[in-house]
Amino acid sequence: MITARNWREIPQRYRLEAGKCKKCSEVLYPPRVVCPRCGGRTFESFRLSGEGEVLTYSIVHVAPRGFEDDVPFVVAIVGMKEGVQMTGQIVDCDHGKLAIGMKVRTEFRRIQEDGEAGMIFYGHKFVPAAA
Amino acid sequence: MRDVAVVGLGMIKWGELWGKSLRTMAVEAGLAALDDAGTDRVDSLVVGCMSSGLFVGQEHLASLVADGLAKGPIPASRVESACASGGLAVKTAFMEVASGMSDFVLAIGVEKMTDVDGGTATYALGTAADGEYECFHGVTFPALYGMMARAHMHRYGTTREQLSAVAVKNHGNAVHNPHAQFPQAVTIEQVSSSVMVADPIRILDCSPVTDGAAAVLVCPLSEARKLKKHLAVKIVGVGHATDTIGLYARKEFTSLPAVRLSFERALKMAKKTREEISFAEVHDCFTIAEVIISEDLGFFEKGSGGKAVLARETALGGRIPINPSGGLKAKGHPVGATGVAQICEATLQLRGGCGQRQVKGAKVGLCQNMGGSGGSSIVHILEANE
Numbered sequence A: 001m002i003t004a005r006n007w008r009e010i011p012q013r014y015r016l017e018a019g020k021c022k023k024c025s026e027v028l029y030p031p032r033v034v035c036p037r038c039g040g041r042t043f044e045s046f047r048l049s050g051e052g053e054v055l056t057y058s059i060v061h062v063a064p065r066g067f068e069d070d071v072p073f074v075v076a077i078v079g080m081k082e083g084v085q086m087t088g089q090i091v092d093c094d095h096g097k098l099a100i101g102m103k104v105r106t107e108f109r110r111i112q113e114d115g116e117a118g119m120i121f122y123g124h125k126f127v128p129a130a131a
Numbered sequence B: 001m002r003d004v005a006v007v008g009l010g011m012i013k014w015g016e017l018w019g020k021s022l023r024t025m026a027v028e029a030g031l032a033a034l035d036d037a038g039t040d041r042v043d044s045l046v047v048g049c050m051s052s053g054l055f056v057g058q059e060h061l062a063s064l065v066a067d068g069l070a071k072g073p074i075p076a077s078r079v080e081s082a083c084a085s086g087g088l089a090v091k092t093a094f095m096e097v098a099s100g101m102s103d104f105v106l107a108i109g110v111e112k113m114t115d116v117d118g119g120t121a122t123y124a125l126g127t128a129a130d131g132e133y134e135c136f137h138g139v140t141f142p143a144l145y146g147m148m149a150r151a152h153m154h155r156y157g158t159t160r161e162q163l164s165a166v167a168v169k170n171h172g173n174a175v176h177n178p179h180a181q182f183p184q185a186v187t188i189e190q191v192s193s194s195v196m197v198a199d200p201i202r203i204l205d206c207s208p209v210t211d212g213a214a215a216v217l218v219c220p221l222s223e224a225r226k227l228k229k230h231l232a233v234k235i236v237g238v239g240h241a242t243d244t245i246g247l248y249a250r251k252e253f254t255s256l257p258a259v260r261l262s263f264e265r266a267l268k269m270a271k272k273t274r275e276e277i278s279f280a281e282v283h284d285c286f287t288i289a290e291v292i293i294s295e296d297l298g299f300f301e302k303g304s305g306g307k308a309v310l311a312r313e314t315a316l317g318g319r320i321p322i323n324p325s326g327g328l329k330a331k332g333h334p335v336g337a338t339g340v341a342q343i344c345e346a347t348l349q350l351r352g353g354c355g356q357r358q359v360k361g362a363k364v365g366l367c368q369n370m371g372g373s374g375g376s377s378i379v380h381i382l383e384a385n386e
Protein backbone atom coordinates (compact mmCIF):
# COMPACT_ATOMS: atom_id res chain seq x y z
CA MET A 1 0.00 0.00 0.00
CA ILE A 2 1.36 3.42 -0.94
CA THR A 3 2.34 5.65 1.99
CA ALA A 4 0.27 8.67 0.89
CA ARG A 5 -2.74 6.44 0.53
CA ASN A 6 -2.53 5.50 4.20
CA TRP A 7 -1.54 9.01 5.33
CA ARG A 8 -4.72 10.49 3.81
CA GLU A 9 -6.89 8.19 5.93
CA ILE A 10 -5.11 8.82 9.24
CA PRO A 11 -7.87 11.01 10.77
CA GLN A 12 -10.39 8.19 10.15
CA ARG A 13 -8.07 5.32 11.07
CA TYR A 14 -6.40 6.78 14.16
CA ARG A 15 -9.14 8.99 15.56
CA LEU A 16 -12.42 7.69 14.06
CA GLU A 17 -13.15 11.12 12.63
CA ALA A 18 -16.50 11.16 10.90
CA GLY A 19 -18.13 14.03 9.04
CA LYS A 20 -21.28 15.69 10.38
CA CYS A 21 -23.43 17.40 7.75
CA LYS A 22 -23.86 21.08 8.65
CA LYS A 23 -27.26 21.13 6.94
CA CYS A 24 -29.01 18.00 8.26
CA SER A 25 -26.65 16.71 11.01
CA GLU A 26 -26.25 13.30 9.33
CA VAL A 27 -23.07 11.56 10.56
CA LEU A 28 -20.97 9.99 7.82
CA TYR A 29 -18.12 7.51 8.27
CA PRO A 30 -16.01 7.56 6.25
CA PRO A 31 -16.63 11.25 5.49
CA ARG A 32 -18.00 12.07 2.05
CA VAL A 33 -17.85 15.02 -0.34
CA VAL A 34 -21.63 15.29 -0.53
CA CYS A 35 -24.28 14.23 2.00
CA PRO A 36 -26.40 11.36 0.56
CA ARG A 37 -29.31 12.44 2.75
CA CYS A 38 -29.68 16.15 1.93
CA GLY A 39 -27.06 17.01 -0.69
CA GLY A 40 -25.16 19.23 1.76
CA ARG A 41 -21.49 19.85 0.97
CA THR A 42 -20.17 21.29 4.22
CA PHE A 43 -19.29 19.17 7.21
CA GLU A 44 -17.75 19.50 10.62
CA SER A 45 -15.41 16.89 12.03
CA PHE A 46 -17.10 14.57 14.51
CA ARG A 47 -15.39 11.92 16.60
CA LEU A 48 -17.15 8.59 16.99
CA SER A 49 -17.37 7.06 20.46
CA GLY A 50 -16.15 3.69 19.20
CA GLU A 51 -19.06 1.86 20.81
CA GLY A 52 -21.28 -0.38 18.76
CA GLU A 53 -23.04 -3.67 18.14
CA VAL A 54 -22.13 -6.53 15.78
CA LEU A 55 -24.51 -6.67 12.80
CA THR A 56 -22.82 -9.59 11.03
CA TYR A 57 -19.43 -11.28 10.89
CA SER A 58 -17.31 -13.90 9.14
CA ILE A 59 -14.25 -15.85 10.26
CA VAL A 60 -11.52 -15.63 7.62
CA HIS A 61 -9.51 -18.84 7.15
CA VAL A 62 -7.91 -18.00 3.81
CA ALA A 63 -6.15 -14.68 4.33
CA PRO A 64 -5.43 -11.95 1.86
CA ARG A 65 -1.82 -10.83 1.50
CA GLY A 66 -0.49 -9.19 4.67
CA PHE A 67 -2.83 -11.12 6.98
CA GLU A 68 -1.38 -14.64 6.57
CA ASP A 69 -0.15 -14.84 10.16
CA ASP A 70 -3.51 -13.82 11.62
CA VAL A 71 -5.77 -16.70 10.48
CA PRO A 72 -8.33 -17.53 11.56
CA PHE A 73 -9.44 -13.96 12.22
CA VAL A 74 -12.85 -12.34 12.51
CA VAL A 75 -14.15 -9.53 10.32
CA ALA A 76 -17.43 -7.83 11.12
CA ILE A 77 -19.76 -5.02 10.24
CA VAL A 78 -20.59 -3.04 13.36
CA GLY A 79 -23.46 -0.60 13.84
CA MET A 80 -22.02 2.31 15.84
CA LYS A 81 -23.92 4.17 18.54
CA GLU A 82 -23.97 7.26 16.31
CA GLY A 83 -25.84 5.39 13.56
CA VAL A 84 -23.02 4.76 11.08
CA GLN A 85 -21.79 1.28 10.19
CA MET A 86 -18.18 0.22 9.77
CA THR A 87 -16.05 -2.79 8.93
CA GLY A 88 -13.32 -4.05 11.20
CA GLN A 89 -11.80 -7.10 12.85
CA ILE A 90 -13.02 -8.44 16.19
CA VAL A 91 -10.10 -9.56 18.38
CA ASP A 92 -9.59 -10.81 21.94
CA CYS A 93 -12.81 -12.79 21.68
CA ASP A 94 -13.33 -16.57 21.83
CA HIS A 95 -14.84 -17.46 18.44
CA GLY A 96 -17.46 -19.56 20.21
CA LYS A 97 -18.75 -16.44 21.95
CA LEU A 98 -19.22 -14.42 18.77
CA ALA A 99 -22.82 -13.42 18.12
CA ILE A 100 -24.85 -10.99 16.09
CA GLY A 101 -25.97 -8.31 18.54
CA MET A 102 -22.91 -8.52 20.80
CA LYS A 103 -21.61 -5.19 22.13
CA VAL A 104 -18.13 -4.15 21.08
CA ARG A 105 -15.87 -1.13 21.29
CA THR A 106 -12.87 -0.04 19.21
CA GLU A 107 -9.24 -0.22 20.23
CA PHE A 108 -6.29 1.28 18.39
CA ARG A 109 -4.33 -1.64 16.96
CA ARG A 110 -1.81 -2.66 14.34
CA ILE A 111 -3.72 -3.77 11.23
CA GLN A 112 -1.08 -4.88 8.73
CA GLU A 113 2.52 -4.54 7.66
CA ASP A 114 3.60 -3.59 4.15
CA GLY A 115 5.85 -6.42 3.00
CA GLU A 116 9.62 -6.15 3.31
CA ALA A 117 9.58 -2.36 3.63
CA GLY A 118 8.06 -2.94 7.05
CA MET A 119 5.66 0.00 6.93
CA ILE A 120 3.10 -0.68 9.67
CA PHE A 121 -0.51 0.41 9.28
CA TYR A 122 -2.65 1.11 12.31
CA GLY A 123 -6.36 1.55 12.78
CA HIS A 124 -9.31 0.30 14.80
CA LYS A 125 -10.15 -3.26 15.79
CA PHE A 126 -13.18 -4.22 17.84
CA VAL A 127 -13.01 -5.98 21.21
CA PRO A 128 -15.92 -7.20 23.33
CA ALA A 129 -17.29 -4.30 25.40
CA ALA A 130 -16.62 -4.59 29.14
CA ALA A 131 -19.57 -6.23 30.88
CA MET B 1 -34.52 2.80 -30.62
CA ARG B 2 -34.07 -0.04 -33.08
CA ASP B 3 -34.88 -3.63 -32.09
CA VAL B 4 -31.66 -5.52 -31.33
CA ALA B 5 -30.97 -9.26 -31.68
CA VAL B 6 -28.21 -11.64 -30.68
CA VAL B 7 -27.14 -13.40 -33.90
CA GLY B 8 -23.95 -15.11 -32.88
CA LEU B 9 -22.53 -16.63 -29.73
CA GLY B 10 -19.00 -17.77 -29.09
CA MET B 11 -17.79 -19.79 -26.13
CA ILE B 12 -14.49 -21.52 -25.53
CA LYS B 13 -13.84 -24.29 -23.00
CA TRP B 14 -13.08 -22.59 -19.65
CA GLY B 15 -10.54 -23.63 -17.05
CA GLU B 16 -6.88 -23.17 -16.18
CA LEU B 17 -5.76 -22.42 -19.72
CA TRP B 18 -2.01 -22.18 -19.28
CA GLY B 19 -1.41 -22.46 -23.00
CA LYS B 20 -3.67 -19.56 -23.94
CA SER B 21 -3.08 -15.85 -23.48
CA LEU B 22 -5.81 -13.29 -22.78
CA ARG B 23 -5.49 -12.13 -26.38
CA THR B 24 -5.86 -15.65 -27.81
CA MET B 25 -8.90 -16.45 -25.66
CA ALA B 26 -10.67 -13.19 -26.55
CA VAL B 27 -10.04 -13.56 -30.27
CA GLU B 28 -11.06 -17.24 -30.31
CA ALA B 29 -14.36 -16.43 -28.60
CA GLY B 30 -14.96 -13.48 -30.95
CA LEU B 31 -14.32 -15.54 -34.07
CA ALA B 32 -16.56 -18.33 -32.72
CA ALA B 33 -19.40 -15.79 -32.41
CA LEU B 34 -18.91 -14.64 -36.01
CA ASP B 35 -18.76 -18.26 -37.25
CA ASP B 36 -21.93 -19.03 -35.30
CA ALA B 37 -23.72 -16.05 -36.87
CA GLY B 38 -22.49 -16.97 -40.33
CA THR B 39 -21.15 -13.52 -41.09
CA ASP B 40 -17.77 -11.84 -41.17
CA ARG B 41 -19.10 -8.38 -40.51
CA VAL B 42 -17.97 -6.43 -37.42
CA ASP B 43 -18.59 -2.68 -37.40
CA SER B 44 -17.53 -2.12 -33.82
CA LEU B 45 -16.10 -3.99 -30.81
CA VAL B 46 -16.74 -3.77 -27.07
CA VAL B 47 -14.47 -5.66 -24.65
CA GLY B 48 -15.58 -6.35 -21.07
CA CYS B 49 -12.75 -7.09 -18.65
CA MET B 50 -12.32 -6.38 -14.97
CA SER B 51 -8.63 -6.23 -14.31
CA SER B 52 -6.23 -7.26 -17.06
CA GLY B 53 -3.81 -4.72 -15.62
CA LEU B 54 -3.48 -6.59 -12.32
CA PHE B 55 -3.94 -10.11 -13.71
CA VAL B 56 -1.62 -9.96 -16.73
CA GLY B 57 -0.15 -6.45 -16.78
CA GLN B 58 -1.97 -5.49 -19.96
CA GLU B 59 -4.34 -2.58 -20.56
CA HIS B 60 -5.59 -1.01 -23.80
CA LEU B 61 -7.66 -4.13 -24.49
CA ALA B 62 -9.84 -2.35 -27.04
CA SER B 63 -6.90 -2.16 -29.44
CA LEU B 64 -5.29 -5.42 -28.33
CA VAL B 65 -8.41 -7.44 -29.15
CA ALA B 66 -9.36 -5.46 -32.27
CA ASP B 67 -5.83 -6.01 -33.57
CA GLY B 68 -6.08 -9.74 -32.87
CA LEU B 69 -9.45 -10.04 -34.61
CA ALA B 70 -7.95 -8.60 -37.82
CA LYS B 71 -11.21 -7.07 -39.04
CA GLY B 72 -9.57 -3.77 -39.91
CA PRO B 73 -9.29 -0.52 -37.93
CA ILE B 74 -12.75 -0.84 -36.32
CA PRO B 75 -13.77 1.36 -33.39
CA ALA B 76 -13.29 -0.50 -30.12
CA SER B 77 -14.00 0.20 -26.46
CA ARG B 78 -13.22 -1.55 -23.20
CA VAL B 79 -15.72 -1.32 -20.33
CA GLU B 80 -15.36 -2.25 -16.66
CA SER B 81 -17.79 -2.80 -13.82
CA ALA B 82 -15.89 -5.45 -11.81
CA CYS B 83 -17.56 -8.88 -12.23
CA ALA B 84 -20.37 -7.19 -14.19
CA SER B 85 -17.96 -6.01 -16.93
CA GLY B 86 -19.31 -8.65 -19.34
CA GLY B 87 -22.92 -7.60 -18.84
CA LEU B 88 -21.84 -4.00 -19.32
CA ALA B 89 -20.12 -4.93 -22.61
CA VAL B 90 -23.38 -6.45 -23.89
CA LYS B 91 -25.37 -3.43 -22.73
CA THR B 92 -22.90 -1.10 -24.47
CA ALA B 93 -23.10 -3.12 -27.69
CA PHE B 94 -26.90 -3.11 -27.42
CA MET B 95 -26.95 0.70 -27.10
CA GLU B 96 -24.63 1.12 -30.05
CA VAL B 97 -26.92 -0.93 -32.28
CA ALA B 98 -30.21 0.40 -30.85
CA SER B 99 -29.06 3.98 -31.40
CA GLY B 100 -28.31 3.33 -35.05
CA MET B 101 -24.64 4.18 -34.65
CA SER B 102 -23.42 0.73 -35.74
CA ASP B 103 -25.06 -2.35 -37.20
CA PHE B 104 -22.91 -5.35 -36.25
CA VAL B 105 -21.28 -5.00 -32.84
CA LEU B 106 -19.21 -7.73 -31.22
CA ALA B 107 -19.16 -7.87 -27.40
CA ILE B 108 -16.33 -9.96 -25.97
CA GLY B 109 -15.87 -10.66 -22.27
CA VAL B 110 -12.51 -11.97 -21.08
CA GLU B 111 -10.44 -12.56 -17.96
CA LYS B 112 -7.09 -14.32 -17.58
CA MET B 113 -6.81 -15.15 -13.87
CA THR B 114 -4.36 -18.03 -13.47
CA ASP B 115 -1.15 -16.36 -14.68
CA VAL B 116 -0.79 -14.99 -11.13
CA ASP B 117 -0.57 -16.73 -7.74
CA GLY B 118 -3.57 -16.98 -5.42
CA GLY B 119 -2.54 -13.98 -3.32
CA THR B 120 -2.35 -11.71 -6.35
CA ALA B 121 -5.68 -13.02 -7.67
CA THR B 122 -7.30 -12.33 -4.28
CA TYR B 123 -5.81 -8.83 -4.31
CA ALA B 124 -7.04 -8.14 -7.85
CA LEU B 125 -10.56 -9.34 -7.05
CA GLY B 126 -10.53 -7.34 -3.82
CA THR B 127 -10.24 -4.13 -5.82
CA ALA B 128 -13.98 -4.53 -6.54
CA ALA B 129 -14.62 -3.78 -2.84
CA ASP B 130 -13.88 -0.62 -0.83
CA GLY B 131 -10.07 -0.68 -0.65
CA GLU B 132 -9.69 1.79 2.20
CA TYR B 133 -12.56 0.64 4.40
CA GLU B 134 -12.96 -3.09 3.66
CA CYS B 135 -9.79 -4.66 2.23
CA PHE B 136 -7.63 -2.58 4.61
CA HIS B 137 -9.07 -4.61 7.50
CA GLY B 138 -8.41 -7.99 5.87
CA VAL B 139 -11.82 -8.43 4.27
CA THR B 140 -11.94 -10.74 1.23
CA PHE B 141 -14.83 -11.44 -1.16
CA PRO B 142 -15.62 -14.78 0.52
CA ALA B 143 -15.76 -12.80 3.80
CA LEU B 144 -18.18 -10.24 2.36
CA TYR B 145 -20.50 -12.99 1.14
CA GLY B 146 -19.82 -14.86 4.40
CA MET B 147 -21.20 -11.85 6.26
CA MET B 148 -24.27 -11.85 3.99
CA ALA B 149 -24.72 -15.59 4.58
CA ARG B 150 -24.40 -15.19 8.37
CA ALA B 151 -27.00 -12.39 8.35
CA HIS B 152 -29.36 -14.41 6.12
CA MET B 153 -29.04 -17.49 8.33
CA HIS B 154 -29.62 -15.39 11.46
CA ARG B 155 -32.64 -13.55 10.10
CA TYR B 156 -34.38 -16.24 8.06
CA GLY B 157 -33.01 -19.53 9.32
CA THR B 158 -31.28 -20.37 6.05
CA THR B 159 -29.29 -23.58 6.57
CA ARG B 160 -25.93 -25.07 5.63
CA GLU B 161 -27.77 -27.77 3.70
CA GLN B 162 -29.72 -25.21 1.65
CA LEU B 163 -26.52 -23.41 0.62
CA SER B 164 -24.91 -26.72 -0.33
CA ALA B 165 -27.96 -27.56 -2.45
CA VAL B 166 -27.17 -24.57 -4.69
CA ALA B 167 -23.72 -26.00 -5.46
CA VAL B 168 -25.14 -29.50 -5.97
CA LYS B 169 -27.74 -28.21 -8.45
CA ASN B 170 -25.30 -26.05 -10.43
CA HIS B 171 -22.60 -28.71 -10.68
CA GLY B 172 -25.32 -31.16 -11.74
CA ASN B 173 -26.34 -28.81 -14.57
CA ALA B 174 -22.71 -28.25 -15.62
CA VAL B 175 -22.26 -31.99 -16.21
CA HIS B 176 -24.13 -31.32 -19.48
CA ASN B 177 -22.18 -28.17 -20.40
CA PRO B 178 -19.13 -28.90 -22.59
CA HIS B 179 -17.60 -25.49 -21.83
CA ALA B 180 -17.78 -25.77 -18.03
CA GLN B 181 -14.63 -25.72 -15.91
CA PHE B 182 -15.97 -28.14 -13.27
CA PRO B 183 -18.57 -30.40 -14.88
CA GLN B 184 -18.44 -32.83 -11.96
CA ALA B 185 -21.41 -33.68 -9.77
CA VAL B 186 -20.97 -33.00 -6.04
CA THR B 187 -23.03 -34.08 -3.04
CA ILE B 188 -24.50 -32.05 -0.19
CA GLU B 189 -22.09 -33.82 2.18
CA GLN B 190 -19.05 -32.91 0.05
CA VAL B 191 -20.01 -29.23 -0.08
CA SER B 192 -20.94 -29.07 3.61
CA SER B 193 -17.64 -30.59 4.71
CA SER B 194 -15.33 -28.84 2.24
CA VAL B 195 -12.52 -26.60 3.51
CA MET B 196 -13.58 -23.42 5.30
CA VAL B 197 -12.65 -20.20 3.49
CA ALA B 198 -14.58 -17.48 5.34
CA ASP B 199 -17.00 -19.03 7.82
CA PRO B 200 -19.76 -19.87 6.92
CA ILE B 201 -18.47 -19.91 3.31
CA ARG B 202 -16.62 -23.11 2.36
CA ILE B 203 -14.53 -23.72 -0.75
CA LEU B 204 -17.39 -25.48 -2.56
CA ASP B 205 -19.64 -22.46 -1.90
CA CYS B 206 -17.25 -20.37 -4.02
CA SER B 207 -17.07 -19.91 -7.77
CA PRO B 208 -13.58 -20.83 -9.00
CA VAL B 209 -10.70 -18.80 -10.41
CA THR B 210 -10.97 -19.26 -14.18
CA ASP B 211 -9.41 -18.32 -17.48
CA GLY B 212 -12.04 -17.76 -20.11
CA ALA B 213 -13.70 -15.66 -22.77
CA ALA B 214 -17.14 -15.44 -24.34
CA ALA B 215 -18.58 -13.35 -27.15
CA VAL B 216 -21.88 -12.34 -28.69
CA LEU B 217 -22.58 -10.58 -31.98
CA VAL B 218 -25.55 -8.22 -31.87
CA CYS B 219 -27.25 -6.43 -34.78
CA PRO B 220 -30.61 -4.90 -35.72
CA LEU B 221 -33.41 -7.49 -35.60
CA SER B 222 -34.14 -6.80 -39.27
CA GLU B 223 -30.56 -7.79 -40.20
CA ALA B 224 -30.71 -10.86 -37.94
CA ARG B 225 -33.75 -12.13 -39.82
CA LYS B 226 -31.86 -11.85 -43.12
CA LEU B 227 -29.06 -14.08 -41.83
CA LYS B 228 -31.58 -16.88 -41.27
CA LYS B 229 -29.05 -19.27 -39.76
CA HIS B 230 -30.68 -19.41 -36.35
CA LEU B 231 -33.91 -18.39 -34.72
CA ALA B 232 -33.43 -14.68 -33.95
CA VAL B 233 -33.15 -13.92 -30.25
CA LYS B 234 -34.19 -10.39 -29.37
CA ILE B 235 -32.87 -8.38 -26.43
CA VAL B 236 -36.19 -7.04 -25.14
CA GLY B 237 -35.11 -5.49 -21.84
CA VAL B 238 -31.97 -4.04 -20.32
CA GLY B 239 -31.84 -2.86 -16.70
CA HIS B 240 -28.88 -1.49 -14.78
CA ALA B 241 -28.44 -0.22 -11.21
CA THR B 242 -25.68 0.61 -8.75
CA ASP B 243 -25.38 0.59 -4.97
CA THR B 244 -22.79 1.51 -2.33
CA ILE B 245 -19.33 0.12 -3.08
CA GLY B 246 -18.97 -1.04 0.54
CA LEU B 247 -21.25 -3.71 2.00
CA TYR B 248 -21.02 -1.97 5.40
CA ALA B 249 -22.91 1.08 4.11
CA ARG B 250 -26.11 -0.86 3.29
CA LYS B 251 -29.32 -0.84 5.33
CA GLU B 252 -29.32 -4.63 5.39
CA PHE B 253 -27.05 -7.47 4.32
CA THR B 254 -29.71 -10.02 3.36
CA SER B 255 -30.79 -8.28 0.18
CA LEU B 256 -29.11 -6.82 -2.91
CA PRO B 257 -31.17 -3.74 -3.89
CA ALA B 258 -29.28 -3.23 -7.18
CA VAL B 259 -30.46 -6.69 -8.31
CA ARG B 260 -34.11 -5.88 -7.65
CA LEU B 261 -33.85 -2.45 -9.29
CA SER B 262 -32.01 -3.65 -12.39
CA PHE B 263 -34.59 -6.40 -12.87
CA GLU B 264 -37.54 -4.00 -12.42
CA ARG B 265 -36.01 -1.64 -14.98
CA ALA B 266 -35.44 -4.47 -17.48
CA LEU B 267 -38.99 -5.81 -17.01
CA LYS B 268 -40.44 -2.34 -17.58
CA MET B 269 -38.47 -1.88 -20.79
CA ALA B 270 -39.46 -5.37 -21.96
CA LYS B 271 -43.12 -4.75 -21.04
CA LYS B 272 -43.11 -8.17 -19.43
CA THR B 273 -44.08 -9.68 -16.11
CA ARG B 274 -41.94 -11.88 -13.88
CA GLU B 275 -44.26 -14.82 -14.61
CA GLU B 276 -43.28 -14.75 -18.29
CA ILE B 277 -39.62 -15.57 -17.49
CA SER B 278 -38.84 -19.21 -18.44
CA PHE B 279 -35.40 -19.47 -16.80
CA ALA B 280 -32.67 -17.31 -15.28
CA GLU B 281 -28.88 -17.22 -15.45
CA VAL B 282 -27.86 -15.40 -12.27
CA HIS B 283 -24.62 -14.29 -10.64
CA ASP B 284 -23.93 -17.14 -8.18
CA CYS B 285 -20.38 -16.06 -7.31
CA PHE B 286 -21.14 -17.76 -3.96
CA THR B 287 -24.02 -20.11 -3.10
CA ILE B 288 -25.59 -17.48 -0.81
CA ALA B 289 -25.59 -15.01 -3.71
CA GLU B 290 -27.90 -17.26 -5.74
CA VAL B 291 -30.26 -17.58 -2.78
CA ILE B 292 -30.41 -13.81 -2.20
CA ILE B 293 -30.68 -13.01 -5.92
CA SER B 294 -33.54 -15.50 -6.43
CA GLU B 295 -35.42 -13.64 -3.69
CA ASP B 296 -34.58 -10.15 -4.92
CA LEU B 297 -35.72 -11.10 -8.43
CA GLY B 298 -39.04 -11.87 -6.74
CA PHE B 299 -39.18 -15.57 -7.66
CA PHE B 300 -39.43 -16.43 -3.96
CA GLU B 301 -40.50 -14.66 -0.79
CA LYS B 302 -37.68 -12.95 1.10
CA GLY B 303 -36.04 -15.61 3.23
CA SER B 304 -37.41 -18.64 1.36
CA GLY B 305 -34.82 -18.86 -1.42
CA GLY B 306 -32.86 -21.54 0.40
CA LYS B 307 -35.91 -23.74 0.92
CA ALA B 308 -36.81 -23.35 -2.76
CA VAL B 309 -33.45 -24.76 -3.85
CA LEU B 310 -33.81 -27.83 -1.62
CA ALA B 311 -37.36 -28.30 -2.95
CA ARG B 312 -35.84 -28.36 -6.47
CA GLU B 313 -37.95 -25.39 -7.56
CA THR B 314 -34.88 -23.89 -9.30
CA ALA B 315 -33.68 -27.18 -10.83
CA LEU B 316 -34.12 -28.07 -14.49
CA GLY B 317 -37.80 -29.00 -14.75
CA GLY B 318 -38.61 -26.95 -11.63
CA ARG B 319 -40.89 -23.93 -11.45
CA ILE B 320 -38.12 -21.49 -12.45
CA PRO B 321 -34.85 -23.14 -13.53
CA ILE B 322 -31.87 -21.09 -12.34
CA ASN B 323 -28.41 -21.43 -13.87
CA PRO B 324 -29.04 -24.27 -16.32
CA SER B 325 -25.47 -23.63 -17.59
CA GLY B 326 -24.01 -24.59 -14.21
CA GLY B 327 -23.66 -20.96 -13.21
CA LEU B 328 -20.49 -19.23 -12.12
CA LYS B 329 -20.16 -21.95 -9.50
CA ALA B 330 -19.47 -24.83 -11.90
CA LYS B 331 -19.10 -23.30 -15.36
CA GLY B 332 -16.36 -21.06 -13.93
CA HIS B 333 -16.07 -17.34 -13.28
CA PRO B 334 -13.52 -15.52 -15.46
CA VAL B 335 -14.95 -12.30 -14.09
CA GLY B 336 -15.06 -10.13 -17.22
CA ALA B 337 -16.37 -13.01 -19.37
CA THR B 338 -19.20 -14.13 -17.08
CA GLY B 339 -21.84 -11.60 -18.12
CA VAL B 340 -21.29 -12.33 -21.83
CA ALA B 341 -21.38 -16.10 -21.24
CA GLN B 342 -24.77 -15.69 -19.55
CA ILE B 343 -26.09 -14.13 -22.78
CA CYS B 344 -24.56 -17.03 -24.77
CA GLU B 345 -26.36 -19.55 -22.55
CA ALA B 346 -29.68 -17.70 -22.71
CA THR B 347 -29.46 -17.39 -26.50
CA LEU B 348 -28.67 -21.09 -26.90
CA GLN B 349 -31.51 -22.02 -24.54
CA LEU B 350 -33.96 -19.87 -26.55
CA ARG B 351 -32.77 -21.50 -29.77
CA GLY B 352 -33.45 -24.86 -28.13
CA GLY B 353 -29.83 -25.98 -28.57
CA CYS B 354 -28.83 -26.92 -25.03
CA GLY B 355 -29.18 -30.69 -25.24
CA GLN B 356 -29.51 -32.38 -21.87
CA ARG B 357 -29.52 -29.07 -19.96
CA GLN B 358 -32.27 -27.61 -22.20
CA VAL B 359 -35.10 -25.80 -20.38
CA LYS B 360 -38.22 -27.24 -22.02
CA GLY B 361 -40.32 -24.66 -23.84
CA ALA B 362 -37.96 -21.76 -23.03
CA LYS B 363 -39.41 -18.55 -24.50
CA VAL B 364 -38.05 -15.72 -22.34
CA GLY B 365 -34.66 -15.78 -20.59
CA LEU B 366 -33.20 -13.57 -17.90
CA CYS B 367 -29.49 -12.86 -17.31
CA GLN B 368 -28.39 -11.12 -14.12
CA ASN B 369 -24.73 -10.11 -13.78
CA MET B 370 -23.37 -8.47 -10.63
CA GLY B 371 -20.33 -6.45 -9.68
CA GLY B 372 -18.57 -6.72 -6.32
CA SER B 373 -20.79 -7.24 -3.30
CA GLY B 374 -23.77 -5.89 -5.24
CA GLY B 375 -22.37 -2.45 -6.07
CA SER B 376 -23.59 -2.97 -9.63
CA SER B 377 -26.12 -5.24 -11.33
CA ILE B 378 -27.08 -5.56 -14.98
CA VAL B 379 -30.08 -7.53 -16.21
CA HIS B 380 -30.85 -8.51 -19.79
CA ILE B 381 -34.12 -10.11 -20.84
CA LEU B 382 -34.04 -12.07 -24.10
CA GLU B 383 -36.89 -13.50 -26.12
CA ALA B 384 -37.08 -16.01 -28.93
CA ASN B 385 -38.37 -14.15 -31.98
CA GLU B 386 -39.83 -16.00 -34.97
Ligand SMILES: [Zn+2]
Binding pocket: A021, A022, A023, A024, A025, A026, A035, A036, A037, A038, A039, A040
Ligand atom coordinates in the same frame (compact mmCIF):
# COMPACT_ATOMS: atom_id res chain seq x y z
ZN1 LIG C 1 -27.05 16.28 5.06
